Amino acid sequence: MRIRFKFTLSFIFLSLFPLVVAGIFAFQKLSKTDILFIGFIALLAAVISFLVARIFFRPISELADMASRFQEGNFSQKINVQSKDEIGKISQIFNNLGKQLQELSLNFEQKVEERTVELKGKIKDLENTKRAILNLLEDLEIIKNKLETARAKDEAILVNIGEGLIFTDLEKRILLINKAGEDILDWEEKELLDKTWTEVVGIKNENAEEISSDLFSLDKIIDSPFIFTNDYYYTKKNGKIFPVAITASKVSVNNEPIGIIIVFRDITREKEIDKAKTEFVSLASHQLRTPLSTINWYTEMLLAEDAGEINKEQKKYLEEIYQGSKRMVGLVNALLNVSRIELGTFAIEPEPVDLKNVAQIVLKELEPKIKNKKIKIHSSFDSNLPIIQLDPRLVNIIFQNLLSNAVKYTPSEGEVSLTVTIKDKDVIIKVTDTGYGIPLNQQDKIFSKLFRADNVVSKDTEGTGLGLYIVKSIIDHFNGRIWFESEENKGTTFCATLPLGGVKRKEGTKTLG
């Protein structure tokens, strides 16, 4: 509207301008009538100008207005198109343009809105992610701290344990050795890195001969939970060898072996103590038995009247000496057996054993006592009883103790029965007596060393309280079981199982006997 008005005014002004100029020049010479006429003409010209301006310029002015509104982003206006001339066409184009622009603008705004919503969502996601990452970083920091603490702890343990420790890769190349390891071997870690463990320690036997490295082959280490040995020697930097206890095991990550860890310890001192203990037992067995042999043999000769006739009373006294000495031998033997069991130095030497034969020999040895007490003996053996790989000496000790106990702790004219049967993978030895029985409140101690039940201590003064302890130890070493049922003054039944499959050899320095 403003524009159109300016156009109109300026047009009127322009059309009036010549008239005004002409009027000013003519004014001095003209009459009143002339002036009125001229004024009328001028007014008329102005009116005509106004009308012409209105007709021709209004549409242009409207178009200009519209363009200016387009610029402001207002596309909703319309021009009222009446004429069919060029201006009408332009107006029509303007109207269409306005319409299209409006549509475009609307679409655009909608899209912008959509994108804005989308963007906001993404920003939120990003913020969430950022928060999550921050949390994660915080957690990682905590874990890192924990790991560092654990690492420090591990390091402290590695450095401070008294055992030598070597960690190698699967090629046995040394990746780490702890302080104790360095001290034991006299090497420094930096000298050892990337060298092979077996090459560095030079595993030898007691005669300083290199042993085959098969013992510590990778396959063996990977296949077993760990390998332990205390039979070998390591070599120090200076070539000196020393006995060592070695434990080698694999280190796995996600069940995949990645290396070997070897823990080792100098056992020179232990070996010395072991040797001293063994020597003591050996010496004691010799030293204690020698004087007993002297007593035994001389008494035997006196009793045999090798040194001349003896009277009845002398004979009786000598018998007492002889029996006492025999008991002493038994006691020494039992004590030596106990010390061997406890030192773990007794050997198991499997041989084919006929259990029936062993049992019958033991019964024969007991015959004087059985006859003396008028005890009835029943024995039965499974007809399918095979020959079994057992240590005959140890089996003898089992039968000897179980049967002699049954005879010893059964009053005169009682009964003792022995049955040997097969059940599943075991031989069951069952010894039943009609004897004094074991008091209920002492049954749990019956296999204890040096224990003797109250009710028999006064009846039999010869027992040592070692027999059943030894029997149980032997049966344990055979992987068998022993148990009993007993009622005081009714009798006792002992059952022992021995594996039909026999027993494995156990190296030891002593035999029990």
Next chain:
Amino acid sequence: MAQTKKIVLVIEDEQPLLEAIRIKLEKCDFEVVTARTVQQALNYLEDIKTVDAIWLDHYLIGGDSGLDFLVKIKNGDANLKKIPVFVVSNTATSDKVQSYLQLGIEKYYIKSDYRLDQIIEDIKKNLETVNGNVK
């Protein structure tokens, strides 16, 4: 019955035991030579070619043991190798017993567990078998 007596070489360091063995063997009609060291025993074997049996203890006077003695006679001439050896000792370590048995002895006795007459009975039986079969 003018049969010559069998000769037993007894090697034992404990004097009282050596004495008891000698007396008992003589009572049982053996002729006895006694030694307390390995060297002494080897000297006897050198001098008396007709020793029929050897009664051997493990620990002896001097550095050498019964085992050293046994190794020497088993590596000696054929006649020495044939003499039956009865080891009577109180030292019952399993490795020693095994070593003796591997070298070839008749029997290993734990001294305190056997009577003299039991061991002598075994020697007699052993010599009778040898007599009947070989000599």
